[in-house]
Amino acid sequence: MDCALTTRWNAGRHTSGEAMLQEILELGFTRVELGYDLRADLVAGVQRLVRAGVVRVESVHNFCPLPVGASRGSPELFPFTSADPGVRAAAVRHTTTTVRFAASLGARVVVLHAGYVEIAPSTRDLAVLAERGEIGSPAYEKAKLRLQAARDRRAAPHLAWLRQGLEQLLPVLDETGVVLAIEILPWWETVPTEMEMESLMQHFRSPRIRCWYDVGHAWIREHLLQIRGERWLPRLAPYIAGFHLHDVRPPAHDHVMPPRGGAVDFQGLRPFATAAGVLRVLEPSPAEPAEDLRQAQAWLREIWS
Secondary structure (H helix, E strand, O other), X not given: OOOXXXXXXXXXXXXXXHHHHHHHHOOOOOEEEEOOOOOHHHHHHHHHHHXXXXXXXXXXXXXXXXXXXXXXXXXXXXXXXXXXXXHHHHHHHHHHHHHHHHHHOOOOEEEEOOEEOOOOOOHHHHHHHHHOOOOOOHHHHHHHHHHHHHHHHHXXXXXXXXXXXXXXXXXXXXXXXXXXXXXXXXXXXXXXXXXXXHHHHHHHOOOOEEEEEEHHHHHHHHHHHOOOHHHHHHXXXXXXXXXXXXXXXXXXXXXXXXXXXXXXXXXHHHHHHOOOXXXXXXXXXXXXXXXXXXXXXXXXXXXXX
């Protein structure tokens, strides 16, 4: 039982794709996810090592490679849920580029951040209250209910725009055989929620549109928003193409390597994360030490094998 490692961890430190991947290979990883901050100057080196059979690209994180003119990598450069039709058109166009790039490297999945409901971002306010130990307090409950009510009032058009964008991408997904997997994100403002994800999967009923389950994000949602993970993970399991694996230091400090964070129940994830055909990608922050990545891989192999 092995994991891939995202190049988000080290792409910013390299000017050569070969050197970037060699650092990952030296840690014992032979499979990677290409991150959304992969610059154009790194692509040729990645292509050479993939053609040589030295490394396998399992997944690619939208938008990749970094779109021309973008000053920095971000999975939310062009939200599918934007009220601006020009932004939505750019989302489809640049995602198409990512899908074709992924297919050229033999990657199975493109991971997608769909976007946000356009309301004042407030989930981070809950995290601040949680830092103070105020989860469950009247102030916390009031802030949470206000956030949820605001989102409920505004969500419908954003979901409709997301469905429209996915419909436009289906032909290129069918042509290339690539799966587009929508990621579970940590904040209540994001799209989709667990219920909306299930509804999207049932709406499309396509093997080309799937869910990407980020275990750190899911833990934050459960902790801050009282989303019941034990209910939703089994319901979403038939649609899950892969997992981002990282731990959380409560209340919301994620992208640390297990088992150092200590909050995520990796034992409980075993039957889902080890299911046939499911991808597993370690997603550390760029600041995580190399030795912690090595230990995380070994620890997960031990508890899941």
